[in-house]
Amino acid sequence: xxxxxxxxxxxxxxxxxxxxxxxxxxxxxxxxxxxxxxxxxxxxxxxxxxxxxxxxxxxxxxxxxxxxxxxxxxxxxxxxxxxxxxxxxxxxxxxxxxxxxxxxxxxxxxxxxxxxxxxxxxxxxxxxxxxxxxxxxxxxxxxxxxxxxxxxxxxxxxxxxxxxxxxxxxxxxxxx
Numbered sequence: 001x002x003x004x005x006x007x008x009x010x011x012x013x014x015x016x017x018x019x020x021x022x023x024x025x026x027x028x029x030x031x032x033x034x035x036x037x038x039x040x041x042x043x044x045x046x047x048x049x050x051x052x053x054x055x056x057x058x059x060x061x062x063x064x065x066x067x068x069x070x071x072x073x074x075x076x077x078x079x080x081x082x083x084x085x086x087x088x089x090x091x092x093x094x095x096x097x098x099x100x101x102x103x104x105x106x107x108x109x110x111x112x113x114x115x116x117x118x119x120x121x122x123x124x125x126x127x128x129x130x131x132x133x134x135x136x137x138x139x140x141x142x143x144x145x146x147x148x149x150x151x152x153x154x155x156x157x158x159x160x161x162x163x164x165x166x167x168x169x170x171x172x173x174x175x176x
Contacts, residue, residue, distance in 0.1 A: 005157060007136075014043065018060065026044070026069050026070060027045075028041045029041065029042060030172075031065055033065065033078045034063070035080070035168050036078040036147050037076065037145055037147065037175065038078060038147065038149055038173060038174065038176070039173070039174045040072055040151060040172050040173050041169070042065065042067060042076065042169075043067070043069045043070075043087045044069040044074065044171075046076070047065065047066055047067065048064070048065050048066040049063075049064045049065075050055065050062065050063045051064075052098075056093045057088065057091045058085075059084050060079050060082045061079060061080070062077055062078075062079050063078045063079065064075065064076070065077075070165075071151055071159065072154065072165065073153070073154040073155075074151075074152070074153055074154075074169060075151070075154070076150075076151050077150045078112070078149050078150075079147065079148055080146060081093065081143070081147060086122055087121075087122045087136075087143040087148060088122040088123050088124070090148050091123045091143060092146050094141075094150065098139070102128050102130060102132040102137055103132045103133075103135075104131075104132040104133075107134070108127075108130050109128050110128065110129040110130070111127070111128050112127050113125070113127075114126065114127045114140070115127060116142045116144075116173060116175070118144055119142040119143060119173030119175060120143070120144055120176065121140075121143050121144065121145025122143075123142060123148055124142075125140065125141065125142035126140075126141050126142075126148070127140050127170065128140075129163070132171070134156075134157060135154050135155060135156055135157055136155045136156070136157060136162065137153070137155075138152065138153045138155075138162060138163065139151065140152075140166075144175045144176075145175070149173075151169060151173065153165060153169055
């Protein structure tokens with residue numbers, strides 16, 4: 001019977017721990033909403049939902065996917081441009097509604113213009129960083145082909161900066 005030395009046993013245990021530690025915490029996969037043409041890479045298997053919402057009193061369907069990984073919540077939402085609305089107008093109404101649901105105000109937003117390949121129309125892409133009363137939100141807003149979109153990463157307020165994870169997530173969008 002083989003009786004390895006304490007050094008060899010420690011080496012084997014260390015290698016096993018190292019292999020187990022290499023399992024990915026974020027398991028990226030491509031997802032899309034059935035009617036919307038955009039696809040994104042999400043770091044976990046999302047739950048899927050849709051609901052009718054009132055956007056400035058006009059009913060529209062919001063398609064949502066969300067999941068949690070590494071203590072962060074990731075979401076991808078899409079809605080068809082409401083009839084008679086311009087992209088920028090619909091995106092602004094959605095952004096205002098989101099701020100209210102996050103418990104934040106417009107002055108809490110740190111916004112920057114960004115490029116999203118394939119995005120177009122008047123709904124110019126923007127990236128937001130918002131610290132609400134209970135969490136941080138990093139979001140990407142854009143429009144394309146009669147749809148408007150929001151991707152977001154939610155983190156506890158006291159968590160470290162999640163900009164790198166958000167950038168990775170936001171870079172995974174594919175538009176037709």
